[in-house]
Amino acid sequence: MGKETGFLEFKRTDNIDVLPQDRIKNFDEFHKALDTDSRRKQAARCMNCGVPFCQSAMNLSGMVTGCPLHNLIPEWNDEIYKGHDKHAFNRLHKTSNFPEFTGRVCPALCEKACINSQNGDAVTVHDNELYLVETAFKNGYIKPEVPSIRSGKKVAVVGSGPSGLAVADELNHRGHIVEVYEREDEIGGLLMYGIPNMKLDKSVIKRRRKLMEDEGIVFHTNTNIVAGEKANELLNSFDAVVLCCGSKKARSLPIADPEKVKGVYNAVDFLTQTTKALMKADSTSVEALEKQGGFISAKGKNVVIVGGGDTGNDCIATSIRHGAKSVTALEMMPNPPKERTDKNPWPEWPKVLKTDYGHQEAIYLYGKDPREYETTVKTIAVDKKGNIKQIETVKVTFRDGKLVEVPNSEKTIKCEMLLIAAGFVGCEDYTAEAFSVRRSQRGTVLTADDSYHVAGSKIFCAGDMHRGQSLVVWAIAEGRACAREVDEYLMGYSNL
Numbered sequence: 090m091g092k093e094t095g096f097l098e099f100k101r102t103d104n105i106d107v108l109p110q111d112r113i114k115n116f117d118e119f120h121k122a123l124d125t126d127s128r129r130k131q132a133a134r135c136m137n138c139g140v141p142f143c144q145s146a147m148n149l150s151g152m153v154t155g156c157p158l159h160n161l162i163p164e165w166n167d168e169i170y171k172g173h174d175k176h177a178f179n180r181l182h183k184t185s186n187f188p189e190f191t192g193r194v195c196p197a198l199c200e201k202a203c204i205n206s207q208n209g210d211a212v213t214v215h216d217n218e219l220y221l222v223e224t225a226f227k228n229g230y231i232k233p234e235v236p237s238i239r240s241g242k243k244v245a246v247v248g249s250g251p252s253g254l255a256v257a258d259e260l261n262h263r264g265h266i267v268e269v270y271e272r273e274d275e276i277g278g279l280l281m282y283g284i285p286n287m288k289l290d291k292s293v294i295k296r297r298r299k300l301m302e303d304e305g306i307v308f309h310t311n312t313n314i315v316a317g318e319k320a321n322e323l324l325n326s327f328d329a330v331v332l333c334c335g336s337k338k339a340r341s342l343p344i345a346d347p348e349k350v351k352g353v354y355n356a357v358d359f360l361t362q363t364t365k366a367l368m369k370a371d372s373t374s375v376e377a378l379e380k381q382g383g384f385i386s387a388k389g390k391n392v393v394i395v396g397g398g399d400t401g402n403d404c405i406a407t408s409i410r411h412g413a414k415s416v417t418a419l420e421m422m423p424n425p426p427k428e429r430t431d432k433n434p435w436p437e438w439p440k441v442l443k444t445d446y447g448h449q450e451a452i453y454l455y456g457k458d459p460r461e462y463e464t465t466v467k468t469i470a471v472d473k474k475g476n477i478k479q480i481e482t483v484k485v486t487f488r489d490g491k492l493v494e495v496p497n498s499e500k501t502i503k504c505e506m507l508l509i510a511a512g513f514v515g516c517e518d519y520t521a522e523a524f525s526v527r528r529s530q531r532g533t534v535l536t537a538d539d540s541y542h543v544a545g546s547k548i549f550c551a552g553d554m555h556r557g558q559s560l561v562v563w564a565i566a567e568g569r570a571c572a573r574e575v576d577e578y579l580m581g582y583s584n585l
């Protein structure tokens with residue numbers, strides 16, 4: 090266990106954030122690592138509490154708390170404290186394929202369940218994880234591991250987001266021949282085109298791709314699998330086909346259709362274009378992006394974002410870097426409390442206010458929190474050329490379980506760009522239709538209970554396409570569990 094008295098001796102210290110005034114000048118990652126000595130002290134704060142809720146992934150009151158990968162957190166904290174980084178990394182790698190992704194973007198379900206957080210500050214599990222994987226890359230602990238024997242079985246994975254990559258990684262190491270099909274020009278799914286560069290530098294995904302290729306996985310990018318020849322080819326020439334195509338069907342806003350109103354965009358399209366332009370630019374500075382051009386720009390505009398969550402926050406931060414005149418984020422839910430209430434005790438997932446990096450930047454730049462709670466768009470107005478110019482908002486509240494408008498609460502605000510970040514309603518129709526898989530009312534692919542297998546076929550499904558819109562850590566957990574089932578299907582047993 091770390092150090093017996095570590096949690097009493099050392100205060101929690103997070104990775105150091107570059108200040109908003111400096112970080113909004115570029116699209117660089119802004120969490121700077123602690124020095125090694127400080128990191129060991131942070132690991133020493135883990136008290137090996139005996140019942141490590143941090144690695145439990147328990148469902149309490151309808152929400153999961155603790156790590157969905159069941160990462161062996163107390164073990165590797167102890168090893169970090171003792172300076173055994175290589176061993177610590179091996180223990181982390183046992184349960185997690187891509188700690189470099191979760192160490193950057195995971196909301197740290199583990200820390201919410203850390204016993205230290207009951208009466209104080211949780212262990213910095215998330216930052217410790219990032220330290221371990223980056224140390225492992227730096228010191229050469231991570232090398233291509235090519236299986237010595239191949240099974241001869243062939244698996245096609247459609248979609249290269251975190252779930253598809255986890256399926257591919259597991260099955261390749263097991264000795265199967267794995268080919269991944271991705272419609273975009275780069276692999277990574279929403280890790281690549283969705284989550285902005287400030288949260289996850291795209292070189293991190295390219296580094297992982299190179300490693301996976303060296304281990305034998307074949308990636309076919311720019312390959313959209315559609316009904317007919319392409320889908321049939323996969324079904325005919327592979328022993329199993331795993332669908333990991335995400336939950337990309339954006340929830341629509343009937344009064345503001347991006348197809349019909351100029352200046353209205355789906356959040357992911359907006360974020361993707363910025364990343365694509367940035368990857369072609371000379372550097373990650375805001376000037377280099379502007380010079381590069383070819384993206385949906387918020388420069389000089391009053392931006393309104395409909396919807397909160399990670400996506401809304403990423404849109405705020407990206408709009409700020411473009412040079413938006415103002416940013417307003419509309420949230421239908423009420424402003425959550427700053428601290429846990431009695432109805433939401435530890436170790437439940439805390440339903441508390443989170444002021445994320447984009448919110449902090451908006452507070453710095455515009456002098457106020459951009460979020461307007463219990464508010465939605467009621468009407469929009471366009472100019473003669475069909476460009477959005479203003480919106481009317483209205484306050485909303487839940488009455489008898491229904492969302493209703495608050496009378497006379499309408500407000501008009503200027504808006505030359507409206508971004509829809511209202512979530513997703515399942516996988517896209519064409520992919521599900523290409524493989525004739527049935528879908529639930531939530532738009533997810535139907536499989537047998539507690540299974541990833543589409544009954545009576547050689548098709549499997551994992552990640553957001555199976556679970557619905559979720560998190561990177563869940564996509565990896567689903568990918569791992571799905572791979573085990575595919576392996577059983579192919580071999581009659583599995584040691585994954």
Ligand SMILES: Cc1cc2nc3c(=O)[nH]c(=O)nc-3n(C[C@H](O)[C@H](O)[C@H](O)COP(=O)(O)OP(=O)(O)OC[C@H]3O[C@@H](n4cnc5c(N)ncnc54)[C@H](O)[C@@H]3O)c2cc1C
Binds near residue numbers: 270313559
């Ligand atoms: C803006 C944004 C920010 C987010 N931020 C976070 C965060 O900070 N932390 C976090 O944990 N989660 C975050 N999430 C959620 C997280 O990114 C997803 O839960 C996760 O990426 C799902 O992984 P996946 O592999 O199931 O699908 P995806 O990542 O969506 O990948 C699916 C892939 O399949 C490909 N594909 C689809 N159809 C086809 C086809 N027919 N042929 C070929 N390829 C196809 C797509 O191009 C895509 O690459 C965020 C989501 C968004 C939208």
Ligand code: SF4
Binds near residue numbers: 192196
């Ligand atoms: S993957 Fe997420 S929940 Fe699991 S240990 Fe890492 S930060 Fe915590």
